[in-house]
Amino acid sequence: MKIYFLLFLIFTLVGCSSNQLVNLRTAKDIVKDYYESGKYDEEMNEIIKDVEEKFSKVVVKNNSAVIFDVDETTLSNYEISKRLDFGYDHKIVQDWVLSAKLPAIKQTKELYDFLKSKNVKLIFLTGRLAEEYDATYKNLIEEGYTGFDTLIVRNDEQKKIKTQIFKSGIREELTKAGYNIIGTIGDQWTDLEGEYHGIQVKIPNYLYLIED
Numbered sequence: 057m058k059i060y061f062l063l064f065l066i067f068t069l070v071g072c073s074s075n076q077l078v079n080l081r082t083a084k085d086i087v088k089d090y091y092e093s094g095k096y097d098e099e100m101n102e103i104i105k106d107v108e109e110k111f112s113k114v115v116v117k118n119n120s121a122v123i124f125d126v127d128e129t130t131l132s133n134y135e136i137s138k139r140l141d142f143g144y145d146h147k148i149v150q151d152w153v154l155s156a157k158l159p160a161i162k163q164t165k166e167l168y169d170f171l172k173s174k175n176v177k178l179i180f181l182t183g184r185l186a187e188e189y190d191a192t193y194k195n196l197i198e199e200g201y202t203g204f205d206t207l208i209v210r211n212d213e214q215k216k217i218k219t220q221i222f223k224s225g226i227r228e229e230l231t232k233a234g235y236n237i238i239g240t241i242g243d244q245w246t247d248l249e250g251e252y253h254g255i256q257v258k259i260p261n262y263l264y265l266i267e268d
């Protein structure tokens with residue numbers, strides 16, 4: 057009796073674990089399909105529609121500001137990620153960032169324009185580095201993100217700080233400088249957690265996860 061129970065247990069556990077595992081090729085194809093079949097656009101359309109409704113209820117003052125992250129929030133790295141078979145190569149990705157040719161994420165651009173029409177101050181806050189500032193600035197402008205208030209990147213001293221600490225620290229500084237942050241938009245929870253975020257908008261990202 058005991059041995060049958062043990063065998064049952066082993067088969068159940070083995071069965072469960074193999075059912076939960078997905079072949080890496082399959083996982084990549086699922087992600088690729090999500091981005092290319094229109095499902096990503098559908099999810100984004102829903103999110104932005106809902107967020108615009110929330111922001112339309114906010115009374116905008118002359119110090120009201122919204123913070124946007126850059127990668128996978130306003131500009132897309134999908135193309136380079138796919139070219140690398142959803143892997144990562146620091147040099148190739150850096151060259152891609154410096155090329156300043158990343159396409160805008162159209163739904164975020166729509167939200168940006170909506171907030172701009174309401175005279176909200178628009179601030180980009182990114183974990184990108186100082187040496188990537190010029191390319192980032194150029195890329196944003198060329199993709200139509202014009203008329204923003206500030207673009208903030210990490211300086212040399214901030215390189216080793218965890219993203220969440222860096223970003224919430226900057227939001228605190230901005231608040232103390234007189235900005236009233238009414239919203240924060242990002243594809244990672246590390247973009248959104250901490251204080252002084254206003255309405256939090258989580259953009260989907262199935263390509264990578266930044267947890268610190």
Ligand SMILES: [Mg+2]
Pocket residue numbers: 125126127128129242243244
């Ligand atoms: Mg990002």
